[in-house]
Amino acid sequence: MSAHPLRRWLAERVPIPMEELRKPLREELPVHLRGWAVWLGGTPLILFGIQVVTGILLTFYYRPDPVRAFESVRRITLAMRFGWLIRSLHQNAGQLMIIALFLHMIRVFVTRAYRRPRELTWVFGMALFLLTLGFGFTGYSLVYDSLSYWATTVGTNLLGDVPVVGHQLLWLLRGGPDVSPNTLARFYNFHIGVLPTLMVLAITAHLVLVRLHGVARLEGDRRHETYDFFPEHVLREAAIALVLLLGLVVYASARPPGLGVPADPTFTPPHIRPEWYFFPSYRWLKLVPMQVGIWTSAGFVGCMMFWPWVDAGLERLAPGRRLGTWLGSAGFAFTLALLVWEALS
Amino acid sequence: MSVTAQKLVVALLSLALVAALVAAGSVDARRQAEARKHAEAMLDDAAQPQIARGRAVYTKYSCNACHAAGGTGGIMNLNAESGGKVNGLLHLSESYRPAELAEKIRNGVPTVGKGDPTGPDPPLHMPPYRDLIAGQEMRDLVAYLMSLRPPPGEAKSSAW
Structure with missing residues (x-):
């Protein structure tokens, strides 16, 4: 036992059983995960990580009030050092996350990996997908340009038509009967507070269940070989993360984000549409x-x-x-x- | 793929990402320069409202269609004596007094001199603006045009 004095000092004060912590790293994964489908599960998590980091950076300069919101987005995009890059990474990682989640769900659906006893893993996965759509809806409104303002107005109007609780839902989201300064403040709160909290809880539940049940084997796959989570799988995920970051940075440099027209509640643009x-x-x-x-x-x-x-x-x-x-x-x-x-x- | 090969892939991708970030740095430098230029123009406009109004008049009557934004010129005008192009407006303050310039705008330039006397007439000429621009708009436009200056080091233009 010739551990480093600092390690001994730390182990005495923070008695964490390191051997227990290392166990998940030694998890054996079914060999089919080496195939194309491997990136579908980890990719949304990587993209979520990119959005957390870039989102925190954006909050330093974004101002969630109707008078200053668009101007702060303009400042981030045009005046701040690398603001355009941060905004582009945040926006496009979000779009990619929806695609990656959707493809992951299709893979799980087609291989029927959701069957007993993994039903709750699917439920939390669906919750993650819906929360991601919520991020998209609230995030788009924060730009506060003409299109996003009217998309928010029309989108929240739909909630008012929901039977029984529609009126309450509308007030909850808008903070009043109309889209107002309260609405932007609430959407900002949902985007950076409520939804991330729910997201982290849902991700944790999803990953814990995946770990507890182990990765589902493919139907009819008779191979019994496995490979280690660390370092092989971690290296694959690192390569995917780097490819994603590289693609996002190159795209942002080639097509930096633009700006629309500032929101004007008195003028309805001819073609209002939500995000794709x-x-x-x-x-x-x-x-x-x-x-x-x-x-x-x-x-x-x-x-x-x-x-x-x-x-x-x-x-x-x-x-x-x-x-x-x-x-x-x-x-x-x-x-x-x-x-x-x-x-x- | 072996673990060693995967480590190599990760290392190469890391290098590629660093290279992409360096390239993004040059994009950022260009955007910063544009933003500074824009901010300076905004400051000028705030300090000299008449010039800002004159710039708006310049755009309103489509002067920029031939003389380009900022009066830099460069629109093709075949066989024009000013190098086969519509002349720029960056040297007006060296050749005109405000009243003379206003008169020139009112009258226009019905005939543009030929570069090659045996060649065709240049297709573009400046129409008279007598019936379009007058009063405060003319004063603002002249103030704006007289404020235009060439970039440091550029030689004096032979025309306008």
Whole structure:
């Protein structure tokens, strides 16, 4: 026992069982994770990390009040050293995170990795996806240019149509009947306080469950080889993180973020549209009567949230027919079609 | 892929990221220079409101369409004596008094001199602005044009 005196001093005062802490590093992962699907699970976490760091930097200069919000974004983008880069990284990491989460969900869906006993892992994963959409919605509104202001107005208006609790939800988000200075303050609070807290809790729950159950093996994969989490898997994740950062920095340098027109509550721009990831629900709500749209959207989200049990029910109904996979694939194709339709219109 | 190869990949990617950040540094330097220039223009405008108004008049009547933003010139005007281009306006204060310049704007330049006497007439000429710009707008525009200066070290222009 010839440990370094400093280490001995520290171990005496902070008696952490280091051997216990090292155990997760030695976790053995199924060999299929070496394949293409490996990056889908870790990527959203890496992108979330990028957003936490860049988001903290942005809060140093962003001013969440209607008079100064747009000006502070302008200052960050045009005047601050590397402000344009930080803003671009934050914005585009968010967009990539939604894509990465969606692809990860498709992978889990197709391989049916959500089945018993991993149902709650899926539920927390869905919660992460919804929270990420919440980040997108609140973050977009903070720019406070004309389009984001009106997207916020229209988006929150929809909540007012939700049966029974719509009025309360509208007030909760807006801080009053209309989009006002209270709204921006609340969206800022949600974006940097409420949502990150919920996100960290959901990520922790998701990762703890993944660790407790172990990574699901692929159906029909008879290979029993494994590889170590450390250093092989960690090195892969590091390479992915570097590729993502590299891509984001190169993109930001080639196409630095621009600025729209400052928000003007008295002027409605001709083409109000939400960000692309809300295109499917936006198009759907334009296609059907409002109440039908709201109920079906809520039903779709609820169905996705509790999909492991829905799928199990369908399996009991028609054993071996994989009704769930067919139904899910049809739902995915329909969502994609709505997105493309709205994008092209 | 072996662990050693993966370490090599991570090291190479780290170097590439550093290179990308250095390149981003040059983008940042360029944007900073533009921002400083913009801030200086804003300060000038605040200090000299008449020049700021004159700049607005210059844009309002599309003077910038031929003489370019900031009066730097450079729009092609085939066989014009000013080098086949519309002349710049950066030396007006050396050649004109304000009243003379206002008169020139009112009358326009109906005939542009040829670079090559045997060549074609230059297609562009300046129309008279007598019926369009007058009073305070003319005073503001002249003040703005007289404030234009070439960058340090540039030789005096032969025209305008």
